[in-house]
Amino acid sequence: MKIVVLGGGESGCGAAYLAKKKGLEVFLSDKGAIKDHYKQFLMENDIEFEEESHNEERVLNADWIIKSPGIPKKAEMIGKIHEKGIRLSSEIEFASEFTDAKIIAITGSNGKTTTTSLIYHILKNDGLNVGLGGNIGHSFAKQVADENHEYYVLEVSSFQLDDIQNFRPYISLLLNLSKDHLDQYNYNYEEYALAKFRIAENQENDNFFIYNKDDEMSKNILEKLEIKAKMIPFSTKEKLNEGGFINDDKIVVKIKDEFSMKIDELSLLGNHNVANSLAASIAGKILEINNESIRNSLMTFQAVEHRLEVVTEINGVKYINDSKATNVNAAYYALESMKAPTVWIVGGVDKGNDYTEIEDLVKRKVKAIVCLGIDNQKIVDFFKNKKELIYSTSSMEEAVEISKSLAKKGDTVLLSPCCASFDLFKSYEDRGDQFKEQVLKN
Structure with a gap:
């Protein structure tokens, strides 16, 4: 049986490795560049692969294709796989x-x-x-x-x-x-x-x-x-x-x-x-x-990193990293759980957010809004008549600095961005790590 794996990340490399171990013929193809440690893993396990392009003929000659979850359903290659009627599965x-x-x-x-x-x-x-x-x-x-x-x-x-x-x-x-x-x-x-x-x-x-x-x-x-x-x-x-x-x-x-x-x-x-x-x-x-x-x-149980993670308390101000909150609903849960007046850091790549869902919580719980993104206009426009203190920033250093100046003893500074991270950061993890780094700076 010919197995083709699309995507050379954690799930793709794992699937290719399992196929190899089960004695199946396997080929891994990634349209982008494969990270060095995954390339090393593929070579060590003698798994044939290509990167930065798909050999269409070879991909479409598979009996079973394993797709990494990051590849959009609407990608051209996925359409061609469906047309040919090849079994397409996730790693799970x-x-x-x-x-x-x-x-x-x-x-x-x-x-x-x-x-x-x-x-x-x-x-x-x-x-x-x-x-x-x-x-x-x-x-x-x-x-x-x-x-x-x-x-x-x-x-x-x-x-x-x-x-x-x-x-x-x-x-x-x-x-x-x-x-x-x-x-x-x-x-x-x-x-x-x-x-x-x-x-x-x-x-x-x-x-x-x-x-x-x-x-x-x-x-x-x-x-x-x-x-x-x-x-x-x-x-x-x-x-x-x-x-x-x-x-x-x-x-x-x-x-x-x-x-x-x-x-x-x-x-x-x-x-x-x-x-x-x-x-x-x-x-x-x-x-x-x-x-x-x-x-x-x-x-x-210890809270998951980047999900309502208490970073530290400085001068009576609690700092909470909720960088994994990349949609309005997740930010709703974070704001709902705040017991103290909150300086809220929000913003990034908007995914069609509707902020009316959290409007009432923001009115009740938030003392100041610190926007963090390349384009903060939508957030500013929505909240400008609802909150007096709204600041626009374009770096984590600036956002944390302003938040620290606004927060008083007994307050909480909450990073719960409501948005994707890719305008200023590599990932939500990178965003959360930078928040923690800036908070802990003297």
């Missing part, structure tokens, strides 16, 4: 065909990385033999090739789910839905939502689907879809007979027996993280992890 689809491990797969518009990491922490902390992959950590395919895990916890994006055929997790989890990446889904919110729901499409009645009962779009879609897996809801708004919910100041999970713990004992900040903790606890209970172990994990 490909790798899942070579393992009998139980897969816990997590998707959603916000909170995926945190919840995936939290579930991994719960399993690892209980002594289970577990791997972490998908959109996070090391390539799932490479782990399947080299490591014999009994469980995999995978963060899964809509782009990866677009390219599945048989992918069937033991537990699938859909955290929430909000308008994101709509440019890849014909600006159709329902089309994007349906892509997320594909996480459950191959599940059978011996599998589990955890979903958010409070999420409006999920409710709408569930009326139209038939899901075979056992459905278990969570809610922060209503008490449930089965699933996860809040009762007074506690999270409660009812599956067979009952698990509960005080919300203020959770290591994660914010209402949205209460929902994430409920979802993760349900997964733990399905896997029959005992209550004490789940409680210990929820108390000891």
Whole structure:
């Protein structure tokens, strides 16, 4: 069987490595330049590759093509692959065909990385033999090739789910839905939502689907879809007979027996993280992890870098790095969790943002807005009659300097940009790292 892998990053190289290890004929092709350490990896493992162009004839002669999630669905080459009827899969689809491990797969518009990491922490902390992959950590395919895990916890994006055929997790989890990446889904919110729901499409009645009962779009879609897996809801708004919910100041999970713990004992900040903790606890209970172990994990978990990450406190001012908040919904959660007057650093590449969603929160929680981007006009125009203190900056150094001058003892400086990072930074990680560096400068 001839395997062609498109894309020479973490997932592509992992998929090529797994194919090679399984004795399949494999060729990797990347339209851009491949990073040196990945090139080194391909050469060390005797995997044939090309970069900065696609040998179309060779690509289209494949029996099975594995596509990296970063390649747009509308790319010319993808159109040609579909025309020829060649099987096209994501790395998670490909790798899942070579393992009998139980897969816990997590998707959603916000909170995926945190919840995936939290579930991994719960399993690892209980002594289970577990791997972490998908959109996070090391390539799932490479782990399947080299490591014999009994469980995999995978963060899964809509782009990866677009390219599945048989992918069937033991537990699938859909955290929430909000308008994101709509440019890849014909600006159709329902089309994007349906892509997320594909996480459950191959599940059978011996599998589990955890979903958010409070999420409006999920409710709408569930009326139209038939899901075979056992459905278990969570809610922060209503008490449930089965699933996860809040009762007074506690999270409660009812599956067979009952698990509960005080919300203020959770290591994660914010209402949205209460929902994430409920979802993760349900997964733990399905896997029959005992209550004490789940409680210990929820108390000891460290927040994911760049997601409501407390950097430091200087002169009574708390600095929080939420650089991973690249859409309005993510920034909403961050602002909602702020307890102190907040200097808010926002801006970057706008993805068609509608700031009315956070208008009320900004009025109530934010004392000053510091815009950070090449073009801050849209944000300035939207908030100029709603907030007196609005500043425009075009470097992280300037943004942090102004924020420090505005913040008083007891305040919080929050980087939660609402936007993509590519105008001034290499990535959201780079943006968060630069924020931390500038904050910690004397």
